[in-house]
Amino acid sequence: MTIGQRIRQLREESGMKQRELAAKLDIGEGFLSKVENDQKLLKRDDLKKLSELFNVAHSDLETLWLANKVYDLIKDENQGLDALKVAEEQAKYSKGK
Amino acid sequence: MTIGQRIRQLREESGMKQRELAAKLDIGEGFLSKVENDQKLLKRDDLKKLSELFNVAHSDLETLWLANKVYDLIKDENQGLDALKVAEEQAKYSKGK
DNA sequence: TTACCTTTGACCAAATTTGGACAAGTATAG
DNA sequence: CTATACTTGTCCAAATTTGGTCAAAGGTAA
Structure with missing residues (x-):
């Protein structure tokens, strides 16, 4: 599951429209749509x-x-996948430092 | 092994000094040093x-x-590690599209 | 049709990252 | 001490990314 899918899921579970959630996040509905479709990322603070x-x-x-x-x-x-594996190794290794 | 470590390895195996390799890559030796220590990334073309x-x-x-x-x-x-796992799932999933 | 949601494309200023240069500092061998 | 090799901090212009807006277009249900 992606962050966009998760956000849509949470929004729908709580019965909100995009416009409502967008307002709470202080962004436009168009932008939220893109976020839910993983075309844009919310900023971390949100x-x-x-x-x-x-x-x-x-x-x-x-x-x-x-x-x-x-x-x-x-x-x-x-x-891509290989790179992920390599990065994982590095992360595991440097954790035990 | 990181890209920097690999570059250093290749350079040393071939008996070059940083200055020599840097010249071939058309960059300064200081920059190459940082590259080998993973403080900077070479551009992809290199x-x-x-x-x-x-x-x-x-x-x-x-x-x-x-x-x-x-x-x-x-x-x-x-x-970080969790995120890597999630990304991996997404990569595997979307490969079978 | 009309109304309501959602999606999408074009565009943009502002923030961040990239790819370095340069000089000074460190290490080591002779 | 000197020379050679490497490292590191500071700085920077240019390229890219971020985080949006807005208007138009698509679905869909009544």
């Missing part, structure tokens, strides 16, 4: 608002948000 | 030069180069 609004863990939203950035980096790459 | 110069697979260098970008994105993040 994740806090979302977690409070929908009462979900902030860290979960951050994970999805970050994942989106990572995926964006590799989505059109041939070596 | 990978081609490297692969020809050292006769190694271009795709391998690209994988390491990309991995560096990915790692940069998550290295200071608490949810």
